Amino acid sequence: MTVTLPPYEDVLARYEPVIGLETHVELGTRTKMFCGCPIDFGGQPNTRICPVCLGLPGSLPVANRAAIEATIRIGLALNCTIAPWSRFARKNYFYPDMPKNYQISQYDEPLCVDGWLDVEVEGSLVRVEIERVHLEEDTGKTQHVGGATGRIHGATESLVDYNRAGIPLVEIVTKPVPGTGALAPIVARAYVTELRDVIRSLGVSDVRMEQGSLRCDVNTSLSRPGEEWGTRTETKNVNSLRSVERAVRTEMIRQASVLDAGGKIKQETRHFSEETGDTRPGRSKETATDYRYFPEPDLAPLAPDLEWVASLKAALPELPRVHRKRLQADWGLSDLDMQSVLNAGAVELIEETVAAGASPEGARKWWLGELARRANESGIELVEVGATPAQVAELQRLVDEGKLNDKLARAVLEGVIAGEGSPTEIMTARGLGVVSDTGALTAAVDEAIAANPDVAAKIREGKVAAAGALIGAVMKTTRGQADAKTVRDLIIARLS
C-alpha cells in the first residue's frame, strides 16, 4: 500500500507538535555501577564480568560513588534540585540480556528533579524543562547469529555479551516541549547537541552517539490547534544528531498522514532507520508491561550530603553556551560566522587548534574550509576527518613561516589525513617545501627568460607587470614549490 505523505509545511498548517526526549548517557567511570569490573568500549565478549554484573545467585550490588557524583553534577548543570533522599528501585521484566531479569534503576525517588536546559535555536533561546535525571545500570547486548539479517528472525542462535551489563547509565528525561512549531525537529537536535556538550564539559562521559554512549529516544505527538495533546510515539534507534532531527520530522509527517486519513495514532515504540529516514513500528505488545517497581532492598537509600552537593555545584565548569560566547568574543567572530562554526561542529576543534598555537583565523580557515569539504565529501563528522588540532596548528605554522604556501599545505594535509605523519615529516618526505634558495631558482629563471624573449624585453623596458608570465613559467618548472616573491625579485634583478 502506498501512502501519500503530506509535505512538511502542510503538516504545520494543520497540527502542532509536542516533543519530548529521553536520553541515556553511559558514564565514563573507571568501574561499573555495582561492581569493580572495568569499563572500556569494545573488548572480547564476556571478559569484563564478575558474579555481581552477571547476577549470579548470592551476589549483591554496591553503588559506585563516582557514578552518583557524576549524576549529581549532571543534575546540577541542568539546574535540577538534588533530592535530599533518593532510592534505587527494581524494574522487573524478563529479557536475556538482563542478568537478574530486573534492572536496578530509579522510579519515584530519582536523584535529580525539576531542571532546565536553555538551547539556542536560530538566534533565540528555547528553554527545555527537565523532569528528572536518574541513575541505573545498563544491560548486556544480544547478538543474533546464523541468519542473513543479524535480526532475531531467521537467526539460529542468540549470543549475549555481558561486558556492557552494569555500566552506569544516566537517564535524562525532559518534560513535554510544546509550542516549537516548525522548529520542533531543530529544537530536538539542538537540545541533544547542547546536552551532549554540557555532559562532555563535565568530563563524565565521552557522549559518543555512534558508539552508543549517548542514546536518545524521541517522543513525538501532534494535535490540532486548541485541542488536547495527541497520543505520542516513542522512536528508538536514533543514533546521530542528524537522525534526531530527521526522526522528529518524519514522525510528524507520518502521524499527520494517519490523522489526515481519519486514523488514530497508536501509542507505541517505533524504530528509526538511518538508511530510509523513516520509522517502523517495534514489536507490538499486546498488554502494557507491568514492571512491578519496588525499592531495591539490597541497597541503602541515597542521602547526598548537602555540603558535598554544594561543593560539586561550586566546582561546575563554565557551561558550553557561556563558553561559546566567550570564544566568539576572543576570536572576533560575527554571530553569523560563529553560527557556521557551530553548524560545522568545529568549536572544540578550533579551540584546541588555537590552544596548540594557531591564530583563530588560521584555525577556522582549515576546519571550515578544506577539512569541512573533505568531511562533507566522505559523509563523516569533522572530528572523524583524520586530522588533529595539533596537526592543523603545525600546518598553519609552516604556512606562517613561509615554508609552505596554500597549495603545498593542502598537499601536506592530504598526507596527514592519509596517516603519513606530522606535517613537517610529510613536507620533508614528499619534498613539498617552498623553494626560496636563490641558487636553485636562478637556473629556472634564466631558462624562463631564454624561452620568453618578448616578455623579457618588455620587463627591460620597465613594464614590470609583465613579470607575471615569467613567474608562472618558473612555478610550472618547479612544480609550484618556488616562493613567488623570491622568483619575482630574481626576475627583476636579472632584467634591470
Place this chain on the structure above:
Amino acid sequence: MSDLTRMTAVQLAAAIAGGEASATEVAEAHLDRIAEVDDRVHAFLHVDAEGARAAAREVDERRSAGEPLGPLAGVPVGVKDIVATRGVPTTAGSKILEGWRPPYDATIVERMRAAGLVILGKTNLDEFAMGSSTEYSAYGPSYNPWDLTRIPGGSGGGSAAALAAYEAPLTVGTDTGGSIRQPGAVTGTVGAKPTYGGTSRYGLVAFSSSLDTPGPCARTVEDAALLHSVLAGHDPRDSTSIPQPVPDVVGAARRGATGDLSGVRLGLVREFSGEGAEPGVMAAFRDGLDALTKLGAEVVEVSCPHFQYALPAYYLIAPSECSSNLARFDGVRYGLRVGDDGVKALEEVMSLTREAGFGPEVKRRVIIGTYALSSGYYDAYYGQAQKVRTLITRDFTAAFEQVDVLVSPTTPFVAFPLGSRTSDPYQMYLADLFTIPTNLYGGPAISVPCGLSEGLPVGFQVMAPTLADDRMYRVAAALESAVGTLTPGELS
C-alpha cells in the same frame, strides 16, 4: 579420647590446639558419622570429604609449624546449601540449580575458611529456604534425630538435624522468618539469628533480601556465640551490612553461663502467652521462665499489639522480594534448562524451565509476590505490609524501653510428623508465628532448649534490641546452665 563427634566445638578446638586430637582425626570422625547415619537423617545434600580433609590437613600443618590458631580452628562445620561455596555444589534445595558450582565463596564462607573451620558439606533445606519442615526440599526431607518420623524444622532442618545426629558440632543457617530458630527448637539445639546486617548476605542465594540473615547453629550457646563471632562483621560487598563492631557475644555467653541474671528484665509478650501454642510447649516455656527467675531475672508483661499482623505482613513482603530475586533463574545463564530444542521461543524455554525447576511452595510465593507488586495492588499489599513492618518495629522499640529482652516459645508446636502439614500451607506458616516479628524488626533472637513436651524438645526464644546480640546470648547461656543441654536417644 572420647567420641569426637559427641564433643562441643569448644572442646574440639581445645583438643586440637592441645594436640590431643588432630583436625584430620576430628574431620574423619565426623565424615564417618555422616557415612553411618546420614542415609537415615538426610541432613546433607553434598558431603565434600576431599575439601574437608584438605582444610583439616592445613590446620594440622599450621599447628605443627607453630602458627597461632583461632578459637575454632579445625572444628568441622556444615553449611546450609543456600550459601555459595566455591567449586562445591550449591542448590538452594532446588532442581533449578542442580549441578551449579559457584565460582566464588560467600563472605561468611571466606571468614570460616580463614578461621580454620573445616567445611564438611552442604546441608538440606526447604527449596530456597521457603518452608518450616524441609519437606519442600527438591531432594527429599531431612528427618528429626529425636524421632525419624518427624520433621527437623525448616527451612534449615538439615543444619539442625546434623547437630542433633552428631554429624557436625557446628552448622550455618539462614533465618528469614525463623529458619534457624524453629529447627533449633524442634531438634533440641541452639540457633541464633544475628541482627540484620550483622552478618553478611554476600553469597547467600537471596530469598527475601530485607529479611535474610545468616547465623550460627550449635549444640551449646557458647559454641553458637563462637561461630557467631567468626561469621559476623562488616562486609563492604553487602550494602546492608552494618559497620558497627560486633558485640562481645562470646563474653556474654560465658557471663550468662555463671547463672547470674540479677537485674535483667525479661519481657513476656502478652500477645504470645498461650494462644496458638500447644499446652506442652507452653508448660516447658513456663518452666524455663521460672528457671530464669530463680537466677535473678525479673519478668515484666509487655504488650506488642501489632505482632498479630506480623504473619500476614511477612507473607506479602517475603514473597514480593522472592518473586524478583528468583526471576534470574530462567535457564539462560546457569542451572537447569528445559525445552531448548532450537525451535521453541526463548520465553517458552524460560517458562518450561521455571515450571520444571521450581517446586510448589516456591511457585506459590512467586505468584503471590508477583501479584502483590503489580500495578494497582502495590499500595494495598506491599505498601501496606511495609507500614505494618514499621508498626511492629515501634512495638519492639517501645517494649525495649521497659525490658532488656523479650521472651516467648520459639515455635507453637513440637516437631510434627512428616506429611501432617503439607496439604495446608497456612498450618505450615503458623510454625513461624513467634519468630517472624523479629525478622520484620531486624533485631537478633536466639532459640535455646528449655525442656521436653511429649518427649520432644521445646525451644525458648530470647529476642534482643538491634545490635544487642550479646544480651540474648547472656540470657540463653543462663537458661542452658539451669536446664542443661538436651540429648536425643539413639536413632530409631
